[in-house]
Every structure is written in C-alpha cells, then in structure tokens.
Amino acid sequence: MTKTILDMRDIRKTFGPVKALSGVNLKVGEGEIHAICGENGAGKSTLMKILSGVYPHGSYEGEIHFDGSVRTFQNLRDSEALGICIIHQELALVPTLSITENLFLGNELSRYGVIDWDQAHLRARALLERVGLNARPQTLVGNLGVGQQQMVEIAKALAKDVRLLILDEPTASLNEKDSDTLLKLMLELKGRGITSIIISHKLNEIGRVADEITVIRDGSTVDVIDCRADGIDEGRVVRSMVGRELSDRYPTRVPNIGETLLEIRDWSVGDPERPERDRIRNINFHVRRGEVVGIAGLMGAGRTEFAMSVFGRSYGVNVRGTARLEGQEVDLGTVRKAIKQGLAYATEDRKGAGLVLGDSITHNTSMANLAAVSRRWVMNELGETAVAGDYRSRLRIRSSDVTQSVEKLSGGNQQKVVLGKWLFSDPKVLILDEPTRGIDVGAKYEIYGVVNQVVSEGRGVVMISSEMPELLGTCDRIYVMNEGRFVGEFPIAEASQEKIMHAIMKNEVIQ
Template sequence: MTKTILDMRDIQKCFGPVKALSRVNLKVGDGEIHAICGENGAGKSTLMKILSGVYPHGSFTGEIVFDGAPRTFQGLRDSEALGICIIHQELALVPMLSITENLFLGNEIARHGVIDWDEAHQRARELLARVGLDARPQTLVGNLGIGQQQMVEIAKALAKDVRLLILDEPTASLNEKDSDTLLKLMLELKGRGITSIIISHKLNEIGRVADEITVIRDGSTVDVIDRRAEPIDEGRVIRSMVGRELSDRYPKRVPDIGETLFEVQGWSVGDPAHPGRDRIRNINFHVRRGEVVGIAGLMGAGRTEFAMSVFGRSYGSNIRGKARLEGRDVDLGTVRKAIDHGLAYATEDRKGAGLVLGESITRNTSMANLATVSKRWVMNELAESAVAVDFQARLRIRSPDVLQTVDKLSGGNQQKVVLAKWLFSDPKVLILDEPTRGIDVGAKYEIYAVVNQVVSEGRGVVMISSEMPELLGTCDRIYVMNEGRFVGEFPIAEASQEKIMHAIMKNEVIQ
C-alpha cells in the first residue's frame, strides 16, 4: 500500500461570513499524481493556499499532516523548507530578470555576499536540462513563451528540492504541444519519486496522468476516485463537480440565421513590431444575424490580432480594408467608435485587459456603458447597482454581493463579469476570445447558454477558441486561420477536427 505523504483533515476556512471550505479532507500518496477537480469557486485554490502557507496556520481550522508529522505553516518559506512548492496559474516570475536570476531569487548562490554567476549559470543549466527546456540561463524570462515559463517555474521548484509539487491550472494558457510537454514532465517527475497535485478542469489531461482524483463541491470533499482501481468515468466526475447530471456539455439550440449583420473585406493589418510586414493578410469575413461563427487555428495564427484590429484598431498598424455593419460602411477607428456601432470584444486576458481587478462587480459591469447609468457626468449609483444585481442573477455570478472586488472571484466568475460588462453595452456583434479558458465544465455550460441567448435575440457571436470540440459543439460555421490568413471555412455540418487540421496543414488561402 502506498505511503501517505499528505493528509489534510477537516479543513475549514471562512472569509468573513462566507464559508469557503467546510470540512475538506485530502489524502495524497507518496510518489503519486493526485488531481483536484471542482467548479470555479469550489475551494480548490483556497485549499492549496492553506497547504502552502499562503493562508497561515490559525486563519483556518483543521489539521495538516505532512510526512507523518503535524505542520503549522506560517508562510511560504515554512512549506518550501519541507519541499512543498506551489506554482500558481498566474506565474510568479520576474519578466525583466534572466532565467538564472528567477531560479535563485531569494535563494541566491553566493560566496561572501557576492553572487557566484558561474556556479549559478551552471546550476541553472542542470535544472533546465532536468525539465527539458533548451534555453540559455541568461535569457530574459519575458522573452520566453508561456509554456517555457511554466518549465522555468518547475525548475525553480526543483532548485528547492521539491517533494510535493502543486500545479494550479498549469495548462490553462498553453497550446496543445506545450500541454503535452508539461504532462510528460509530470510523469517523469513521478518516476523520480516527486509527488504532484494538479488542479485542472481538463478531464482528458487528468485521465492521462492522475493516480487519484478528489472532487470538491461548494467547499466540501464529495468524491474520491482511485484510477488504479477503476477507470475514470468523466460523467461521474462531472456529476460530482456540478451536483447534477450534465447529459450534454453544449446546450441545444435551433439556429435561426438571418441576413449578413457584419462583414470585413480585404482586411489587412501591419505588424507593429515589424514595419512593412503584414500580420493579417487580405481577410474576408462575415457573421449573420442569429449566427455563432468560430475561428479555429493554432497558437500564433493571428486570431486575437484580427479580432483586436477590428475592435477599434486595438492592434496593428496600417490597417486596410472595409467594415460593414447592417449593410453600411462603418468607421471602427477607435474603441469608442466600435462600441458605439455595436461591437464588443471580450478579451482572452480577462485579468490583464478585461477587468479592473481592484474594482467591484458593479463598477466593472457598467464600465463599457457608463452613459446609461449616469447623467451629466454624474453616476447614478442606484441604477448602476441595479444593473449589476440583474446581471449577477442572470449569469449566476457567485459572490456575496455586487460590491465584491473582482480580484476575489474565481476565474469562472470573473469571466462572467467580463460577459456582463459587454452584454450591458447592448452589442450587435459579440466577439469572444477564448471565453472558457481555465474555467470548469459547469461554468462553461452556463456561458454557452448565454451565447445561445445572445444569438436568439438576432445578434451575432464570433467565438475564438483553441478547443476544437468547443467550436464544433457551439458554432454554426467555422473559419480556419493560419499565418494571418483564412485557409478554410466549413458549415458545422461539414466540419470536423480532421478537416480543420487538414486545412491548417494544407495552408491554402480562401477568398
């Protein structure tokens, strides 16, 4: 029988009157990969912050037993001293420092108070080799891709002689190739005797690497599945997560598609980092009333750049081409003009560009349409609050009230606030860029239901997603993008993952 390295017993944690965790129990075997699943807001990250000392002993009740002894961590240094390292979804790296500097930040290799750079770089090379990252130790972290930065974080944990590695949504921002690399590394670390806890909403990835799964719902442990004793039943995991049967991951919709609502013709966009080079090249695109149009493509294909260039020229230089809305040429030269014409763009970067994290749900909801809740530059706070309360109920935003700052919300609830903001702007065309990245299956279903409601009102939705099953399950038509051009277009009845990938590989421009 596997030795238990971690036993968290009857953990309870409150934030004011809100009970985040209620008698959660978690057992992790030595040398195994243990997955934790649950809806956004279920308490997964809170539990790991307790384990790592972010929430110190005394701020919660219950007991932590690690390596056979009770532990009372007062901070990250206490847990790291025992080999417990946590990698958060928002990576804790300094982009303007080198890989070596990040690896040993706060734990510098020095002699007589002077950093020994030769030894530090050599040690960095050894750590990078262990995680399979081919990069010079002197490389600035800001020049690395997200997948490479994840590897630096793991190398940083290895530098601290990690025994228990906690990864919170490690593949949420990664493409398929980088995700595969990370999962392989987890299995390699397991082979070296390192225990891992992975928090993820991607059930296919969990099924690939996890030995056991603990499901948390509403702050309580509701199910434990031993993959070694029984196969993982995704239906069981989903039922445990959401507390109900979810017979179909995509809500049903009978399309009622009308005339062309919005189109661009000959759309080209210069690359602001490389003058004279086009990032987007001669795109023709349209979306009709009542239609959900998907844009598929590999990471770096130009999907986000295209969407941002259309939305008030938020990206690019030397933008050429025509935009027509409801049959009329429109000027989308600024974000304000785009919003006034009825375009809305929900960014893929909800924390960096979609929300003001220190502001309330109320203020974030009204931000794109302040004129409706103000008069002569004076805010009507009662009207603003009423709007936020309405959207909180409609989108099922989990929060004690609408005065809650959005930085305290889970990722799924933050995404719903982004949607609330743009729905309040009353758009004719809603562009959603990776709208379900990093959120659970229950919250995804609710967002798909919102999309269905939007198009049922005669609006158009454009959905950019790296998850092909999501596009196939929600869209009426799919464009395929590669290297800044459209290389395929499929009505949903003819679309498949194989055809989409074939179009990308063939790379023939469609007119």
C-alpha cells in the same frame, strides 16, 4: 501499500460571512500524481494556499499532516523548507530578470556574501536539463513563451528540493504541444519519486497522468476516485463537480439565422513591431443575425490580432479594408467608435485587460456603457447598482454582493463579469476570445447558454477558441486561420477536427 505523504483533515476556511471551505479532506500518496477537480469557486485554490502557508495556521480550522507529522505553516518559507512548492496559474516570475536570477531569487548562491554567478549558471543549466528546457541560463524570462516559463517555474521548484509539487491550472494558457511536454515532465518527475498535485478542468489531461482524483464541490470533498482501479469516468467526475447530470456538454439550440450583420472585406493589418510586414492578410469574413461563427487555428495564427484590429484597431498599424454593419459601411477606427457601432470584444486576458481587478463588480459591469447609468456626467449610483445586480442574477455570478472586488472572485465568475460588462453595452456583434479558458465544465455550460441567448435575440457571436470540440459543439460555421489568413471555412454539418487540421496543414488561402 503506498505511504501517505499528505493528509489534510476537515479543513474549514471563511472570508467574513462567506464559507470558502466547509470540511475538505485530502489524502495524497507519496510518489503519486493526485488531481483535484471542482467548479470555479469550489475552494481548490484556497485549499492549496492553506497547504502552502499563504493562508497561515490559525486562519483556518483543521489539521495538515505532512510526512507523518502535524504541520503549522505560517508562510511560504515554512512549507518550502519541507519541500512543498506551489506553481500558481499566474506565474510568479520576474520577466526582466534572467532564468538564473529567477531560479535562485531569494535563495542566491553566494560565497562570502557575493553571488557566485559561475556556480549559479552551472546549476541553472543542470536544472534546465532536468526539465528538458533548451535555453541559456542568461536568457531573460520575458523573452520565453508561456510554456517555457512553466518549465522555469518547475526548475525553480527543483532547486528547492521539492518533494510535493502543486500545479494550479498548469496548461490553461498552453498550446497542445506545450501541454503535452508539461504532462510528460510530470510523469518523469513521478518516476523520480516526486509527488504532484494538479488542479485542472481538462479531464482528458487528468486522465493521462492522475493516479487519484479528489472532487471538491461547494467547499467540501464529495468524491475520491482511484484511477488505477476504476479508470476515468468523465461522467462521474462531472456529476460530482456540478451536483447534477450534464447529459450534453453543449446546450441545444435551434438556429434561426438571418441576414448578414457584420461583413469585413479585404482586411489587412500591419505588424506593430514590423510595420512593413502584414500580420493579417486579405481577410474576408461575415457573421449573420442569430449565428455563432467560430475561428479555429493554432497558437500564433492571428485570431486574436484579427479580432482586436476589427474592434477599434486595438491591434496593428496600417489597417486596410472595409467593415459593413447591417449593410452600411462603418468607421471602426477607435474602440469608442466600435462600441458605438455595436461591437463588443471580450478579451482572452480577462485579468490583464478585461477587468479592473481591484474594483467592484458594479463598476466593472457598467464601465463599457457609462452613459446608460449617468445623466449630465453625473453617475446614477442606485441605477448602476441595480444593473450590476441584474447581471449578477442573470449570469449566476457567485459573490457576497455586487460591491465585492472582482479580484476575490473565481476565474469563472470573473469571466461572467466580463460578459455582463459587454452585454450591458447592448452589442449587435459579440466577439468572444477564448471565453472558457481555465473554467470548469459547469461554468462553461452556463456561458454556452449565454451565447445561445445572445443569438436568439438576433445578435451575432464570433467565438475564438483553441478547443476544437468547443467550436464544433457551439458554432454554426467555422473559419480556419493560419499565418494571418483564412485557409478554410466549414458549415457545422461539414466540419470536423480532421478537416480543420487538414485545412491548416494545406494552408491554401480562401477568398
């Protein structure tokens, strides 16, 4: 029988009147990979912050047993001293420092009070080899891709003699190749006796690595699944997460597609770092009333750059081409003009560019359409609050009230605030860039419902997604992009993952 390395018993945590955890139990076997699933806001990250000492002993109820003894962590140093290391979804690396400096930051290798750089680089090189990252220790972390930075974070944990590695949504921002590399590394670490906890919404990835799954709903443990004995029943996991059946991952919609709403012709965009080189080349694109149009492609294909260039030229230089809205040529030269013409763009980077994290739900909801809640440059605060409350109710945003800071919300609820902000701007065309990244299946279903509602009102939706099943399940038509060009276009009845990948590999430009 596997020895239990971690046993969290009846963990309870409140934030003012809000119950974040109301009785969570978690048991993890030594040398296993244990997955934690649950909707956004279920309490997964809160539980891990308690375990790692971010929320110190005394700020919660319940007991933590690690390696057979009761533990009372007061901070991260206490948990790390026992080999518990957490890697958050937002990586805790300093981009302007080298890999070596990041690996030993706060844990410097020194002799007589002076850092021993030769020894530090030597040990860094050994750690990088253990995680399979082929990079020089002197390389600045800011020059690495997100997948490589994840490997640096794991190497940093190995430098602290990790025994229990916690990964919070580790593949949310990774492409398929980097995700595969990370999952293989987790299995290799398991082979070396290192225990891992992975928080993820990607059930296919959990199925590849997890020995057990604990499902948390509304701050309580609702199911524990032994994957070795029972296998992975995705339906069971989803039912446990959302508390109901999701017979179809994508809500049904009967398309009612009308005339062309937005048309982009001969669109080319220069690379801001190399203006002589076009990042986007001769794009022809259109979306009709009542239509959801998808844009598929591999990471770096230019999907986000194209969308941002259309939305007020917020990406690129030397933008050429024409844009027509409802048959009339329009000027989309600035973000303000784009919004005024009826375009909205929900960025893939909701925390960095989509929201003001330190501000309230109310102010974030109104910021794209302040004219609608003001008169003669004076804000109508009651009206602004009423608008925010309306979108909070319509989008089912889980919060104490609309004055709550958005940084306190889960990722799924933050994404709903972003959607509310842009829906309040009353757009004719809504561009959604990776709208369900890092969001659980229940919240995804709700967002798909919002998309269906938007197009039922005669608007158009453009959806950029790296999840091909999502595009196939929600779109009426899909463009395929590669190297800054459109290389395929499929009505949904003719689209498949195989055809999309074939178009990418063939790489023939469509006109």
